Amino acid sequence: MFPALMLVLRESRDIPDPPLGSDKRESNVMTVKRLTAGFISTVFAWLGVATSALAQSTVGGAPTDKGLWLQDAASEQAQKISDFNELLLWIIAAITVFVFVLMFYVMWRFREKANPTPSKVTHNTALEVIWTAAPVLILIGIGVISLPLLYWQDQIPETDMAIHVTGNQWNWTYNYPDYGDIELTANVVPDATFTNASARAAAEEELSSFLGWPAKLNARLLDTDYRVVLPVNTRVKVQLTASDVLHAWTVPAFGVKLDAVPGRLNETWFEANKTGVFYGQCSELCGKDHAFMPIAVEVVTKEEFARWVELQGGTITAENNPTSLGR
Numbered sequence: 602m603f604p605a606l607m608l609v610l611r612e613s614r615d616i617p618d619p620p621l622g623s624d625k626r627e628s629n630v631m632t633v634k635r636l637t638a639g640f641i642s643t644v645f646a647w648l649g650v651a652t653s654a655l656a657q658s659t660v661g662g663a664p665t666d667k668g669l670w671l672q673d674a675a676s677e678q679a680q681k682i683s684d685f686n687e688l689l690l691w692i693i694a695a696i697t698v699f700v701f702v703l704m705f706y707v708m709w710r711f712r713e714k715a716n717p718t719p720s721k722v723t724h725n726t727a728l729e730v731i732w733t734a735a736p737v738l739i740l741i742g743i744g745v746i747s748l749p750l751l752y753w754q755d756q757i758p759e760t761d762m763a764i765h766v767t768g769n770q771w772n773w774t775y776n777y778p779d780y781g782d783i784e785l786t787a788n789v790v791p792d793a794t795f796t797n798a799s800a801r802a803a804a805e806e807e808l809s810s811f812l813g814w815p816a817k818l819n820a821r822l823l824d825t826d827y828r829v830v831l832p833v834n835t836r837v838k839v840q841l842t843a844s845d846v847l848h849a850w851t852v853p854a855f856g857v858k859l860d861a862v863p864g865r866l867n868e869t870w871f872e873a874n875k876t877g878v879f880y881g882q883c884s885e886l887c888g889k890d891h892a893f894m895p896i897a898v899e900v901v902t903k904e905e906f907a908r909w910v911e912l913q914g915g916t917i918t919a920e921n922n923p924t925s926l927g928r
């Protein structure tokens with residue numbers, strides 16, 4: 602057990618500290634998260650799975666070295682999903698420990714030497730009722746937590762603005778119907794751009810002039826030439842469709858994943874509560890370049906968003922002014 606404990610302690614230290622100003626409850630959550638992450642990393646180390654293969658992102662949504670656990674949540678949905686996932690992990694761990702302890706106890710207690718005349722009992726009503734009812738109760742308990750969460754995500758509340766997202770083979774087109782129908786199409790930044798310094802500088806310059814503020818490319822296969830720009834603390838309705846085949850618009854930091862279906866309009870929503878760049882990927886196998894149609898969302902302050910809308914030639918009125926929307 603000792604090497605495993607050392608691994609838990611060592612790995613726990615690799616998880617970044619909570620941001621300044623977080624309250625006690627958040628720090629408790631972080632402690633649980635650290636211990637859970639340490640536990641998982643130990644399990645993976647035992648299995649010989651390189652933890653680097655599980656590299657997860659921190660704020661910004663790009664992968665980080667030795668990253669572990671889910672991406673940092675940037676919306677209430679993502680936080681709730683992450684908390685629920687954590688709870689499930691504890692339930693699973695408790696069940697696994699219970700079964701293992703029981704198995705080893707039975708193997709030891711009823712081995713031939715200690716128990717030369719085995720019992721002939723084949724039936725025990727009380728025991729059978731318990732081992733049927735207990736799993737049912739556990740599943741009901743999980744359902745009581747998970748189904749309301751699923752329903753809450755599925756119901757579109759009153760939103761502040763909408764974006765239209767269209768999946769194409771193999772890029773995404775975005776429209777902002779509330780702001781004079783700004784339209785942009787985001788393509789993956791090719792690999793060659795990341796390996797060539799001048800091409801990279803040119804791509805960053807073009808992105809910066811599109812955004813109206815300096816931008817850097819962060820992540821190979823996740824960065825796009827143009828980004829979806831959205832205001833922070835504003836409830837956004839995402840209306841999704843596809844022009845050719847099935848795609849799926851997924852941004853883990855927002856807890857959003859929904860299929861884009863040709864000829865159909867699917868809706869989802871989220872409210873980003875942090876500024877930064879958040880990455881996602883098409884998550885429905887859509888053809889040969891399925892792996893090369895990432896999603897990059899830049900969440901900015903409401904003032905910056907208003908500036909960006911003006912830069913794109915969009916219209917801002919009293920009703921749609923981002924500074925008066927949201928919380």
Ligand SMILES: [Cu+2]
Nearest residue numbers: 848883887891
């Ligand atoms: Cu796709």
